[in-house]
Amino acid sequence: MTNQPAQAAPEQPVDMIIFGGGGDLAARKLLPALYMAHLHRNLPPETRIIAVGRKNWTIDDYRTFMNEQSRPFIDQQAFDATAWDRFLGLFQYVVIDVNAAEDYARLKEASRQEAIRVFYLSTSPELFTTICDNLSAAGLVDEHSRVVLEKPLGHDLASAREINESVGRHFAEPQIYRIDHYLGKETVQNLMVLRFGNPIFGPLWQAPYIRSVQITVAETVGVGSRAGFYDHTGALRDMVQNHLLQLLCIVAMEPPVSLDADAVRDEKLKVLRSLRPMTLADIARDTVRGQYAAGAVDGKPVQGYIEEDNVPADSRAETFVALRAHINNWRWANVPFFLRTGKRMQKRQSEIVIEFADLPFSIFPSGPRNYGNRLVIQLQPEESIQLQMLAKEPGSGMNMLPVNLNLDLQQAIPERRAEAYERLLIDVIRGRLTHFMRRDELEAAWQWVEPILSGWQELHDRPRPYTAGTYGPAASSALLAREGMSWAEEA
Ligand code: BG6
Numbered sequence: 509m510t511n512q513p514a515q516a517a518p519e520q521p522v523d524m525i526i527f528g529g530g531g532d533l534a535a536r537k538l539l540p541a542l543y544m545a546h547l548h549r550n551l552p553p554e555t556r557i558i559a560v561g562r563k564n565w566t567i568d569d570y571r572t573f574m575n576e577q578s579r580p581f582i583d584q585q586a587f588d589a590t591a592w593d594r595f596l597g598l599f600q601y602v603v604i605d606v607n608a609a610e611d612y613a614r615l616k617e618a619s620r621q622e623a624i625r626v627f628y629l630s631t632s633p634e635l636f637t638t639i640c641d642n643l644s645a646a647g648l649v650d651e652h653s654r655v656v657l658e659k660p661l662g663h664d665l666a667s668a669r670e671i672n673e674s675v676g677r678h679f680a681e682p683q684i685y686r687i688d689h690y691l692g693k694e695t696v697q698n699l700m701v702l703r704f705g706n707p708i709f710g711p712l713w714q715a716p717y718i719r720s721v722q723i724t725v726a727e728t729v730g731v732g733s734r735a736g737f738y739d740h741t742g743a744l745r746d747m748v749q750n751h752l753l754q755l756l757c758i759v760a761m762e763p764p765v766s767l768d769a770d771a772v773r774d775e776k777l778k779v780l781r782s783l784r785p786m787t788l789a790d791i792a793r794d795t796v797r798g799q800y801a802a803g804a805v806d807g808k809p810v811q812g813y814i815e816e817d818n819v820p821a822d823s824r825a826e827t828f829v830a831l832r833a834h835i836n837n838w839r840w841a842n843v844p845f846f847l848r849t850g851k852r853m854q855k856r857q858s859e860i861v862i863e864f865a866d867l868p869f870s871i872f873p874s875g876p877r878n879y880g881n882r883l884v885i886q887l888q889p890e891e892s893i894q895l896q897m898l899a900k901e902p903g904s905g906m907n908m909l910p911v912n913l914n915l916d917l918q919q920a921i922p923e924r925r926a927e928a929y930e931r932l933l934i935d936v937i938r939g940r941l942t943h944f945m946r947r948d949e950l951e952a953a954w955q956w957v958e959p960i961l962s963g964w965q966e967l968h969d970r971p972r973p974y975t976a977g978t979y980g981p982a983a984s985s986a987l988l989a990r991e992g993m994s995w996a997e998e999a
Contacts, residue, residue, distance in 0.1 A: 523558060524542070525619060543592065625649075625654070627655045649679065657671070718863065744957060827851045898911070
């Protein structure tokens with residue numbers, strides 16, 4: 509085992525205060541992540557967790573909620589009844605109507621003056637301002653406090669700015685942790701090591717040695733019970749504005765001067781600011797919106813988006829986006845970045861594909877035409893890195909065949925991988941901001957995305973239907989085909 513030395517835990521005790529403590533995200537992600545951190549002794553001693561909710565529950569009711577709603581989301585192999593009981597013992601439950609300023613006195617009573625108070629806002633973003641105003645008025649915010657903001661961080665640039673302004677009135681920027689859980693994934697963090705720890709890639713990681721970059725985040729799940737949120741959000745806001753653009757930043761950024769939060773975030777910001785703004789003509793030509801229609805996923809029939817609960821019959825929400833982006837800088841001039849994400853696709857698969865340039869000239873009489881080496885970095889479901897190359901076909905000729913250099917990272921390093929939320933919550937507790945978005949990054953991402961949203965409206969663009977269980981509408985393949993390229997699975 510190659511365990512890293514644990515980073516110093518803070519000297520002050522920590523009160524983790526979860527607004528939306530009785531909600532879905534808390535049950536499915538936050539509480540299991542905190543349990544795993546507790547199990548692996550990554551919570552500082554004397555940590556307390558205060559769940560805040562509107563429901564008039566006692567602490568016993570809350571523990572019942574944890575047992576019923578949260579425990580099923582813990583990997584059963586990692587479940588330890590004694591540790592779970594001790595974990596339950598860390599909790600308090602405080603009833604608060606977040607709009608009622610006087611209720612916050614109860615929180616003041618429950619939390620410790622000498623503790624680092626971490627406020628995790630797992631609520632709708634419309635409540636962020638009120639909560640921060642009320643926390644501050646109740647004297648709960650000091651220079652040690654931290655606030656964690658869950659996505660969606662705004663619906664557009666103006667609302668993102670509004671949130672940033674109002675939270676910023678009470679918390680300084682280094683106290684604000686904007687979560688993008690993709691930055692907490694082991695595989696995403698590993699990309700930094702791949703790029704900046706392996707000198708072999710340095711000289712090749714740029715135009716003209718790279719022909720294109722593909723970033724795919726494909727899901728098999730549908731919208732589920734989230735239509736109320738999803739139908740006025742769509743895939744561009746839900747996935748591209750944050751997760752896919754963050755992946756693009758890590759692929760495209762210059763080497764940061766160190767791993768310090770601002771050093772890394774400065775480089776990502778430069779990438780976001782170098783994204784070529786899309787004109788209306790670009791939007792019409794270089795973006796594809798899709799919406800899933802009935803089909804089959806994993807051999808089971810599934811309904812179309814329109815038939816899902818709470819989706820209006822004339823919904824124009826996109827459940828799929830593919831687009832071509834360009835980065836206007838020396839490193840990436842003329843290298844297209846193809847981004848794609850969708851629900852109800854054929855496979856759950858997130859990958860980054862670096863397609864290297866063709867041979868300038870081939871001395872071999874036969875072989876696959878237009879063959880470029882590809883580096884395929886698979887992030888989900890399995891973590892692997894593959895280099896696609898050509899080798900000689902055994903025999904008397906000089907025929908070439910595609911083969912793979914294959915690295916299965918789980919096999920190479922079988923250590924436990926913490927889930928994204930566990931890693932990020934530990935980062936918050938230890939005051940590490942590197943894997944959180946800074947205000948200017950968030951706003952730069954919105955600045956690039958917003959014209960696409962308004963462009964679609966102006967063009968009266970409707971999402972194209974695609975059969976559930978496929979790779980999206982045919983127009984997505986055409987986006988690459990017109991440049992003589994194809995998505996990795998079509999190659
Ligand atoms: C969330 C989106 O941010 O990410 C969801 O709101 C999406 O719609 C999810 O399903 C995907 O995350 P993961 O970790 O399962 O790839």
